[in-house]
Amino acid sequence: MYKVLVSDNIAQKGIDILEAAGIEVDFKPGQNREELLNSIGNYDGIIVRSMTILNAEALNKAKNLKVIGRAGTGYDNIDLDTATKNGIFVFNTPTGNTISAVEHTLGMILSLSRNIAQANQALHNDIWDRKKYMGVEVKGKTLGIIGLGRIGSRVAKRAQAFGMKVIANDPYLAPKNAEKINVPLLPFKEVLEKSDYISLHTPLTDETYHILSHKEFAIMKETARVINCARGQNIDTEALAAALEKNKIAGAAIDVHEEEPVKATNNPLLSFEDRVIMTCHLGGTTTEAMDNVSITAAEEVVSVLHSNLPESPLNIPAMDPNEFNRAKPYINLVTKLGNFMAKWKGNERIVNLEVEYGGEVNQYNLKPMTLSFVKSILEPILDDRINLVNAMHVANERGISLKESQIQNEGELKNIIKVVLKTEQGEYSLAGTYLPIGFRVIEINGLRIDLELSGEFIIVSYQDKPGVIGKIGSILGEAEINIAIMQVGRKSFGGDAIMTMQIDSKPSAEIMTKIKQNLDDLDTNVKDLTYLKI
Numbered sequence: 001m002y003k004v005l006v007s008d009n010i011a012q013k014g015i016d017i018l019e020a021a022g023i024e025v026d027f028k029p030g031q032n033r034e035e036l037l038n039s040i041g042n043y044d045g046i047i048v049r050s051m052t053i054l055n056a057e058a059l060n061k062a063k064n065l066k067v068i069g070r071a072g073t074g075y076d077n078i079d080l081d082t083a084t085k086n087g088i089f090v091f092n093t094p095t096g097n098t099i100s101a102v103e104h105t106l107g108m109i110l111s112l113s114r115n116i117a118q119a120n121q122a123l124h125n126d127i128w129d130r131k132k133y134m135g136v137e138v139k140g141k142t143l144g145i146i147g148l149g150r151i152g153s154r155v156a157k158r159a160q161a162f163g164m165k166v167i168a169n170d171p172y173l174a175p176k177n178a179e180k181i182n183v184p185l186l187p188f189k190e191v192l193e194k195s196d197y198i199s200l201h202t203p204l205t206d207e208t209y210h211i212l213s214h215k216e217f218a219i220m221k222e223t224a225r226v227i228n229c230a231r232g233q234n235i236d237t238e239a240l241a242a243a244l245e246k247n248k249i250a251g252a253a254i255d256v257h258e259e260e261p262v263k264a265t266n267n268p269l270l271s272f273e274d275r276v277i278m279t280c281h282l283g284g285t286t287t288e289a290m291d292n293v294s295i296t297a298a299e300e301v302v303s304v305l306h307s308n309l310p311e312s313p314l315n316i317p318a319m320d321p322n323e324f325n326r327a328k329p330y331i332n333l334v335t336k337l338g339n340f341m342a343k344w345k346g347n348e349r350i351v352n353l354e355v356e357y358g359g360e361v362n363q364y365n366l367k368p369m370t371l372s373f374v375k376s377i378l379e380p381i382l383d384d385r386i387n388l389v390n391a392m393h394v395a396n397e398r399g400i401s402l403k404e405s406q407i408q409n410e411g412e413l414k415n416i417i418k419v420v421l422k423t424e425q426g427e428y429s430l431a432g433t434y435l436p437i438g439f440r441v442i443e444i445n446g447l448r449i450d451l452e453l454s455g456e457f458i459i460v461s462y463q464d465k466p467g468v469i470g471k472i473g474s475i476l477g478e479a480e481i482n483i484a485i486m487q488v489g490r491k492s493f494g495g496d497a498i499m500t501m502q503i504d505s506k507p508s509a510e511i512m513t514k515i516k517q518n519l520d521d522l523d524t525n526v527k528d529l530t531y532l533k534i
């Protein structure tokens with residue numbers, strides 16, 4: 001039975017989904033760090049929001065962990081590199097709380113403009129002061145959005161409906177996406193200089209850490225108001241406090257904080273109660289958003305534990321579930337070719353792997369197929385846990401390079417996958433195809449063959465000579481090993497040849513030695529004689 005830890009508060013609906021799937025759930029929001037570190041090794045899956053820090057210290061103790069679900073968008077609390085090295089799938093649920101974050105941002109802009117929070121607080125303290133809480137209209141003002149993604153673009157649309165002029169900075173967005181919503185993309189500095197409101201909607205990255213600091217506040221209008229519903233570390237809090245202190249900007253609305261939870265001792269912004277409004281990371285905290293992210297996170301954890309790929313993976317290439325289902329035969333084909341190759345030549349030191357895709361298979365995202373191939377090659381060789389998440393990492397660590405390419409498929413077959421293994425000893429290739437009747441090997445080392453991709457085989461590479469078939473046939477016959485199918489491929493008379501035999505039982509080591517000796521007696525330059533079972 002799988003065990004899943006839910007270490008932050010999520011809606012009950014998600015927990016119900018996990019339990020209905022037969023998973024044992026430990027719901028422990030707010031548990032202390034020591035307890036987490038001591039118990040993390042027991043879990044197959046974890047669902048977190050933003051409070052649980054899954055850094056290398058925690059993930060290296062998580063020996064059974066297969067999946068981390070982030071019920072929400074930002075995943076800066078999860079060490080993706082360590083999760084990837086350790087083969088742990090990480091996904092988020094990035095759309096579930098988008099609208100809530102958008103609406104919270106609009107609420108912050110309006111509240112900041114009209115002193116709603118401050119006036120409310122004053123009235124609760126029995127103070128009626130209409131002059132003090134005089135506001136400004138947003139209509140006609142310029143809103144500068146930093147990060148025009150899911151949330152930023154929707155904030156833009158709603159602000160336009162209020163009559164605001166919206167400009168944005170987003171170096172990673174295709175300009176046509178911004179054009180579609182009538183938002184000019186401008187250089188960062190220009191957005192800061194021109195805006196009356198500056199709203200951050202970037203993820204937390206090395207580049208966006210303190211994206212607003214002393215230098216940036218210095219070039220803003222003195223009437224500018226800053227809104228942050230993205231990530232606390234996007235703003236240098238000390239610099240913001242200094243800018244407010246020196247009246248370099250007019251105000252700020254902050255939902256996310258460098259240190260959470262905010263306390264009087266860790267946040268200088270609390271002393272600007274007239275000009276700063278603060279919420280306790282509430283952007284995604286609505287009934288709807290909490291249900292959405294909880295349900296999706298739980299469904300995805302169940303799905304990953306049952307060997308499916310998550311819909312919004314953070315450390316493997318994304319593949320839509322429908323596409324994944326349609327591509328499954330090709331994933332199975334490349335995996336079987338990898339298994340075949342690993343059993344055939346996996347005992348040699350691998351230098352390079354290549355996968356070539358021809359025909360219909362090219363309509364799909366090839367990355368999951370290529371990773372499946374790498375995994376299937378390395379899996380039998382390594383004791384370590386290897387999966388799609390860490391396959392490339394393990395290959396890189398072992399100095400194995402990888403090439404993926406698309407090839408013309410000129411023959412009658414609708415699809416072909418060719419895999420090539422270069423080792424310190426030589427280069428070997430297999431080509432296969434998926435047919436409605438099953439998986440076939442159609443080429444070994446460039447020689448045409450037609451072989452079912454399952455069963456027990458003997459493969460012999462030799463120099464074409466009369467007498468080889470008869471010799472092997474009689475040795476196997478004497479040993480009462482039935483040959484179901486025997487095929488021979490060769491480039492030319494007397495040239496390189498390959499023989500594959502599908503057999504019904506395993507030959508002993510003595511039989512294999514006898515075959516080798518007999519072929520040597522025929523002077524056939526045997527390069528390879530392998531028994532393998534797929």
Ligand SMILES: NC(=O)c1ccc[n+]([C@@H]2O[C@H](COP(=O)([O-])OP(=O)(O)OC[C@H]3O[C@@H](n4cnc5c(N)ncnc54)[C@H](O)[C@@H]3O)[C@@H](O)[C@H]2O)c1
Pocket residue numbers: 073074075094097098101146147148149150151152169170171172173201202203204205207208229230231255256281282283284285
């Ligand atoms: N307050 C909350 O409760 C809450 C809720 C949901 C999301 N969030 C946060 O909101 C932020 C945005 O979420 P989203 O779903 O819109 O993400 P998104 O990935 O859809 O959009 C982020 C945008 O930022 C852009 N960007 C990245 N680096 C940039 C840079 N250096 N300068 C300018 N733009 C840059 C990206 O190109 C992208 O378009 C995230 O930090 C997320 O964690 C907060």
Ligand SMILES: O=C(O)CC[C@@H](O)C(=O)O
Pocket residue numbers: 049050051071072073074075097281283284
């Ligand atoms: O889930 C949370 O704790 C915060 C939500 C929000 O910041 C997010 O990035 O999804």
